[in-house]
Amino acid sequence: MTDVSDLSERRSKQKSRIRQMLNTVRAEERLKLKGGEDAVAWVKEELCIGCDQCTIVCDDDAIELFATPLASPILNIDVNRKARVLREPCTGCKLCVLACPTDAIIMIER
Ligand code: SF4
Ligand code: SF4
Numbered sequence: 001m002t003d004v005s006d007l008s009e010r011r012s013k014q015k016s017r018i019r020q021m022l023n024t025v026r027a028e029e030r031l032k033l034k035g036g037e038d039a040v041a042w043v044k045e046e047l048c049i050g051c052d053q054c055t056i057v058c059d060d061d062a063i064e065l066f067a068t069p070l071a072s073p074i075l076n077i078d079v080n081r082k083a084r085v086l087r088e089p090c091t092g093c094k095l096c097v098l099a100c101p102t103d104a105i106i107m108i109e110r
Contacts, residue, residue, distance in 0.1 A: 030094055034107040039092040041085045047104035050081030054096035054105060062090040 041062070043054075055063045063083050070080035085096075087110070097105045 026098055030098060033094050033097055034109075035092045035094040037092055038110050039094075039107045040087050040090045040110045041092070041094075041096050041105050042108045043083045043085055044104050044106065045082050045084075047102045048082045049102055049104075050083065051101060052081075053099045053101060054083050057095045057099040059095075060089045060091050060093070062086050062088075063096060 043063075045068075050065060052065065055065060063085055065081045065083050067079040068082050070077045083104070085105075092107065092110070094107060097107060
């Protein structure tokens with residue numbers, strides 16, 4: 001019969017297997033993206049939800065959030081936030097692209 005410690009061990013194995021698979025997928029995705037000194041990140045504002053993930057991973061302080069009116073007929077909130085990339089400090093490292101949960105960031109030619 002399965003007990004709690006069995007379950008815990010199986011869960012831990014599954015967790016590590018899933019993490020490995022995700023890391024592999026992310027590494028493959030990252031290789032496919034344009035990057036480096038000839039590239040710069042670009043935020044598609046319509047997809048950005050202002051979640052701050054990109055600014056957390058950007059080591060070069062190349063992303064800032066700015067306030068923008070929230071275009072929603074159902075929420076009574078004055079402003080929302082959107083991210084924008086500062087071209088000069090951006091090193092084209094691609095980390096923000098991988099961190100964005102809504103695929104709002106793309107890499108473009110500098
Ligand atoms: S590509 Fe790298 S340096 Fe440029 S904005 Fe994204 S995380 Fe920052
Ligand atoms: S991670 Fe994506 S959705 Fe979140 S603030 Fe940055 S660009 Fe916007």
